[in-house]
Amino acid sequence: MPRLALAVAAAIVIHLTPSLTAPAAAAAGDVAKSHDYPGIGRFKGSVITGYDVKDFDAATLQAAPFKDGKATDPRRVEGRISRIAYRTGPGPSILEVSRNFESQLANAGFETLLACDVEACGGIPFNETIGALPIPQMWVDGFDYRYYAGRKVENGRETYVSVLVSKNNDDIFAQLTVAERDAMQNKMVDAAAMAKGLGESGHIALYGIYFDTDKATLKPESRPTLDQIAKLLNGQPELSVYIVGHTDSQGTPAHNLDLSRRRAEAVAEDLVRTYKIAKPRLNTAGVGFLAPVGSNGTDSGRALNRRVELVQP
Numbered sequence: 001m002p003r004l005a006l007a008v009a010a011a012i013v014i015h016l017t018p019s020l021t022a023p024a025a026a027a028a029g030d031v032a033k034s035h036d037y038p039g040i041g042r043f044k045g046s047v048i049t050g051y052d053v054k055d056f057d058a059a060t061l062q063a064a065p066f067k068d069g070k071a072t073d074p075r076r077v078e079g080r081i082s083r084i085a086y087r088t089g090p091g092p093s094i095l096e097v098s099r100n101f102e103s104q105l106a107n108a109g110f111e112t113l114l115a116c117d118v119e120a121c122g123g124i125p126f127n128e129t130i131g132a133l134p135i136p137q138m139w140v141d142g143f144d145y146r147y148y149a150g151r152k153v154e155n156g157r158e159t160y161v162s163v164l165v166s167k168n169n170d171d172i173f174a175q176l177t178v179a180e181r182d183a184m185q186n187k188m189v190d191a192a193a194m195a196k197g198l199g200e201s202g203h204i205a206l207y208g209i210y211f212d213t214d215k216a217t218l219k220p221e222s223r224p225t226l227d228q229i230a231k232l233l234n235g236q237p238e239l240s241v242y243i244v245g246h247t248d249s250q251g252t253p254a255h256n257l258d259l260s261r262r263r264a265e266a267v268a269e270d271l272v273r274t275y276k277i278a279k280p281r282l283n284t285a286g287v288g289f290l291a292p293v294g295s296n297g298t299d300s301g302r303a304l305n306r307r308v309e310l311v312q313p
Contacts (some may be wrong), residue, residue: 020044020100031137033214033250034084037178039108043088043097046174050085050137055303057081059131059179061149061162063113066122071129075113075149077160079182080299083131083175085138090170097172098146098165110150110161117146130164131177138175139168157181188224191231194310198241203311205293209267214251216262218270226267229310230275240281242311243267248302249289261286267308283313 020041027047034051036042059081064073088097102115114121121127124142132138145166152159158181165174187207189197197204208225211217218226233239245260245267264284271277294301 020104037082037084037176040101040104040176040178042086043092043100043172043174045091046086046088048084049087049173050083050133050175052081052083052133053299054081056182059083059160059162059177060129061113061160061177061179062121062126062129062147063149063151065114065116065120066126069122069125071126074129075151075160077158077179077181080180082178083133084177085133085173085175088172088174092172094144094146094165094167094172097174098148098163101163101165101174101176102148105148105150105161105163108152109154110152110159113149113151115146115148118143121145121147127164130162130175132164132175138164139171139173140164140166141168189228191228191235194228194232195236198239198310198312203244203309205307205309207307209308211263211266214259216259216266218266226270226274229267230271230277233271233277233281234275240283240313242283242285242313244284244309244311245286246291246305246307246309247288248305249292249296250302253288256288257286259286260288264308 020043029047031048031051034048042048056079058076058078061075061077062071062073063075066072102112106112126147127140127142127145130140130147132140145164148163150161160179160181162177163174165172167173189204189206189208194204206225209222210219212219233241243264245262245264247256247260249256251259261284264286268279268282268284271282272279289296289305292301292305294304296302296305
């Protein structure tokens, strides 16, 4: 590359990097229990308007522009998926916000797969495949956006990232999506494994029971694990258990204790209602974040701490 071009490129990096701040635990105005993705950060002055992290989900990123209204190189990634939406007030342009993210991601080791604006990407059909968080978390103008997709392989681990930047009135919205490819962990524990855990250690952690965020509402995906708890209890009519709810440390101690208790009670109520398990056999308790099995300072540790345990008195 000619010296002048190298100098210009260096100047661009020097100008852009300071506008993307280092990752922060939280900032005033951020949605509850949200934080920046480690090592990436946010555009200066932004607040988090949407935050959705799944231990295992799927995301589709576009590695090439559309042709004749259709995808030419979609990359579907299954694994840990993080979607974080930001709003920046009036002042910067879509291009400035996007370039800052692109510069930061290059510094983090991501190779560029695609960087394009509306027409070069493929217009509205392209935008409709991005998987943006819903309004008002993320706003997307199909006639005014910029898209970036990148990929990194480090220590055998493949990570994809995309950034979609658009505008609503004078506010700039940006959605960062990080997809860490990984095999799904088997979180199903059958009745035999439950019996073994209770017999050997007096308790067993269950990660196949799911709740709506910050609620004690059982999600339908919990049914296979509930089936196995019922199978265990029906197979051992003399067995009584404590159902103990656990949370991570996000939120106040009082709230977490109450939430964990209500979640344990929701499991017991379902076992009584759906499987006709005698209520006296099911004791409940909630201990909040007081019995962690992982670090509450990391997403993976918090995921381990959010669980339901069966305990044999």
